[in-house]
Amino acid sequence: MVRVGPDTYKRLQNDASCIRNICIVAHVDHGKTSLSDSLLASNGIISQRLAGKIRYLDSRPDEQVRGITMESSAISLYFRVLHKQEGTDEPLVNEHLINLIDSPGHIDFSSEVSAASRLCDGAVVLVDVVEGVCSQTITVLRQCWVEKLKPVLVLNKIDRLITELQMTPQETYIHLNKIIEQVNSVLGSFFAGERQLDDYSWREKLKENENAEFTERDDTDIYFHPENNNVIFASAVDGWGFNIGQLAKFYEQKLGAKRENLQKVLWGDFYLDPKTKKIINNKGLKGRNLKPLFTSLILDNIWKIYENIVITRDDEKIGKITTALNIKLQPRDLRSKDDRQLLRTVMGQWLPVSTAVLLTVIEKLPSPVESQNDRLDTILKTETDTENVDKHLLESMKTCDRNGPACAYVSKILSIPREELPVTTGTMSSDQIMERSRRAREDALNAAKRAEMVEKMGKLDVKDNNADEGEDLYTRAKDTAFTPEVDEKKRPAPKMDDTFEIVTEIAPAMDIDLGFEYEEDGDEDNDTPALDGNIDFVPVGVDPNDPLSAMFEYEEEDPLEGNDELAAYEEENMEDLFNEKDEVLIGFSRIYSGSLEVGQEICVLGPKYDPKNPTEHIQTTTITSLYLFMGKELVPLEYCPAGNIVGIGGLAGKVLKNGTLVEKGINGVNLAGVNINSTPIVRVAVESANPAEMGKLVRGLKLLDQADPCVETYISDTGEHILCTAGELHLERCLNDLRDRFAGIEITHSEPAIPYRETFIDDDDMAAPKNPNLGRGVSESVLGKYKMTVRTVPMHDDITSFLDEHEASIKRIFGNASESLVPKAIEGSLLDRSSFISKFKEVVQKQENLKDIFGDNLSKMVAFGPKRVGCNVLLSENDILGSLLQKTGGTFEFADPIINGFLISVNEGPLAKEPVQGMAVVVEDIHEMSEDEIAAIEDDHYQTEIPNISGRFINHTKDQIHASFLDWSPRIMWAMYTCDIQTSVEVLGKVYAVVQQRHGKIVSEEMKEGTPFFQIQAEIPVVEAFGLSEDIRKKTSGAAQPQLVFSGFECIDIDPFWVPTTEEELEELGDTADKENIARRHMNNIRRRKGLFVDEKVIQNAEKQRTLKRN
């Protein structure tokens, strides 16, 4: 067993040119995780046999059950390419360290993809050949484009074309061609958009400066061309894949043609003339019906294998094929009833997918050194001002200099259960590591099995005869779990009794590969480290062993890297921060320059950091630990240089979601200002099922908020804990996380309570005023010996919005609150007293009928409401209640209770006890009644002396204001969202339908410059927005994506008390008004929620009740 020693490993990390940071991105269910399984298998982390089945990187149980990835996970792979060297017998060994990030495909988790793409230099884009280019494929391609990631295309699931769609090789060729064209057209549209923008800015420049030159950009290198080796044809589930370069190498011998030439003709319209044995193009075809080379040489052969193994099994032919391809099959493999397994064995030896992908990655994707040079500008794009940044730092970031000042970007914080963390007690034996890795593997397998079982159980229910089969499958699954034949090669049988041996004995011995190397390599241009024909993957050779084995070795971590001091450090620090928790926060980060070391002190720059003010948003912390990601395992490191992806401990509490780490004393650059594509839009209120456990939930929410960049949590005014997530599925994951990890308690979630407002307007078809003598909105009442006249007047939107905006100013100018309560941040924007008054006067003057009411210099103003600030005003004639501006007390004895009554009346409106807005209340007159007046009161028992009259005044004023309020045409106002929807033209109609269905209205719709998208702005009531995002996504199959922002309140333009009265209305609607009154529905809903009186019949029709008591 070969193991790479710690020295090799460190050397690899240190040499940035050997590192590739890649992420696998694709639409949901296009096979990302299966592909990464194959790659893991090549490193011996899981068995070849299980690759594509156990989805090792889906470490969460819910991921396994649902079969989709929800969290991106990283793993480091070791990959070795052997080159023959001129003149010596020693091969040139090119080793590579590949940091692979498997990202989720579902749209809810696109934030994970953005986070991952930030860390990587290249991307492997997968496309399912059956489904073609999907909405998320376009999204990830755009992400790559924006982040300037170099992509490699993998056309996955070709096996489905054979077995499911039963295409012929020729059809397949055309189909694949079409898909590549689709992908390229997407890229082309990005390019066209950018070019348009360039063109636009060039024209702008041209106006200012005649000499501006338009620089035409070349777009040829952005497209995918199989002949350029940046397209891989694969079937991850069956474990095979290839690119044209590899096959060119394979056929070089058979056809005797030059490899370089072959590579050019293997894809595209090139044919082999059967007579002349020459390769001809379209012109030479002369009407003959020949198959392109790709079909005849490649696809036909694959089809043949599938036909003979999976479709109709023919052992004789299998034998022939295997000898032709020089694949060694064990008799056991042939005996096995599992055709798929045999297929995997054959194809996996002939065209292993891991080699294809990893070679392409190494060849086509840039190393951190190259990419940081190119991408630095993109990374810093958000940073307009780089002058204040340390020049030295920028330089070393460009060159990925590991000796330069340290700079790293933390893209997210992972929360990891403490027990999964490696024990950093320094003396961990290799046994322990193996033990852990074995356990991890078993865990994943068990989870997969469980998922499978669940599925099977489902089937069992349907058909009982399936029971046997299910049982069989299960035992087989069990078998595979413990089968020791991890390798397909002949080797001394592994010891069955020792589990460690079984799982770790994976990579073949080193001596074997050396023996087989450089057999038949013609050309000798060995200096380029790329895949250049020198790599030996031609299985025609004499070597009995699998040639691939030469290229991979099992990577094992150095177990002795732990550090006593570090352990102590961590223990202490963690204890300190998260005393009772068993979750540890690890920063998922990419080092751009310099190196990080355990124990190093480092500055943390918050997302708001600006190099201009280098003292703000900056904190110092100590790195307590560094980890290498190996799936869900973490391997401790002591030191990590630039270009790597690493987990950093000790950032808890310092970095909330993302941030930048910079060496102490250096003016850093803020890398954290990333554009995160999706903002949280699904809001729910969460509660613990057991009220006593609320504290745990609060803490859990805090943790979740840190761990997920796309989650927002806050407490609403009503005291509900609101959790905002990116989508329904994301919500489910968050709830699961809360339940199982962060809070560990049962929780429930519900729609959050939605605020409303009440107001009234001057409407034409109002009923006549209740008291025609006094006029609209005026009410008179008596209490004790007093008679009070109150008038209400609606205020215009201008006034209410002005009052709303300057709430903080009002608080400061008139409030009792001391100055210190006003947050410092908004201090500057506050108005001072005189400017507020003059501005307010200006606004008031605009409304004709208010001029007099407010009096000169607003002298009649008494108070704002409901909280002594707000959108309602109390005024009084003749200083009855005093004046706010002059700070005089009221002349009336009970002025204070009346003011209190006003405050309560606007805090709890008459419609549904929701706050009122836009009401001006004028106390016109209060006077002691004369004898005559008292005598005029009809009530015989009228009391002029009332005990505790001041208390009575509060309620009385409230009722009177409400009565006068209802004299106008009342309205319910509902909270609105402004909703931005970006959509493609095809689904425009569907978006409109959804918005309309939810009582929303479209505000604007415009074409986005340089893209084929429309930007729609709409307003949607908050009540109707629950489930909107899911609805839009579903109806448009993911092509449109809404973003919601709270925008304020808007009137529902109907009186909640309105019933048809005129003849026409009655004729049209009937006396019960069949058409629903939306305002009334909402009003009644709130009232019901609050337990207020609802004007609705318990039973509509007395006769139609059920007679029976029960059921």
Next chain:
Amino acid sequence: MVIQQPSGQIKLTNVSLVRLRKERKRFEVACYQNKVQDYRKGIEKDMDEVLQIHQVFMNASKGLVASKEDLLKCFGTSNIDDIIKLILQKGEIQLSEKERQIMLNKINNEMLTIISAKCINPKSKKRYPPTMIHKALVELKFSPVVGKPPKLQALEAIKLLIAKQIIPIVRAKMEIKVNILKPVENKESLEKIQKLIIKKQKETEVTSNDTPYECIGLIDPVSYRDLVTLCSQIGSLQVLDMAVIDEGNN
């Protein structure tokens, strides 16, 4: 002897009786279920939707119709309509299932809203949503009853909640402003008042009788009554905020 013929029988189903005792006689009206409450609240105006049959009975289940004399004697009128209206308004009814359910729901909701408005979480200084309080009350096996006013029940529930502390909960403080004109003279009451105010935000020094004493502060709502009586003679008491709740966004 009366022979009852099947053809003359009217069978009533879904009957809900409204009874009124007057002058030792029992009068009954046969109504539909779930309707009498609506009628009394004025939601249901159609009498035919309420009444099963336009008659006043002595014993409805036996079909005993009240005689004219009895009606005249007891109600002072023989107008059936007026009598029925009177019985519907004043008679005793038995709540049917749906009505009871709705009433209970209404009282429960109102009570929860009141509690939610009056109490806060002392840690976060925020309100509890009604759902949370409901859960806590269920835990405490506190269930509302139909007969009592919701506000009273809310106060009881608050007492229970605070005593048991299933969730950390206290009553929200009231913000008040006290004005005492001649502080030195009323030193005794003043001291008592000062004791009741928990947290003083603004207070004037007590020096002489000329400068009135003014204090803005927080009090426990329980002590509001005492404060009112204390202040009534010697000064004024003003409520600035019924329940101080942190409305900030964090």
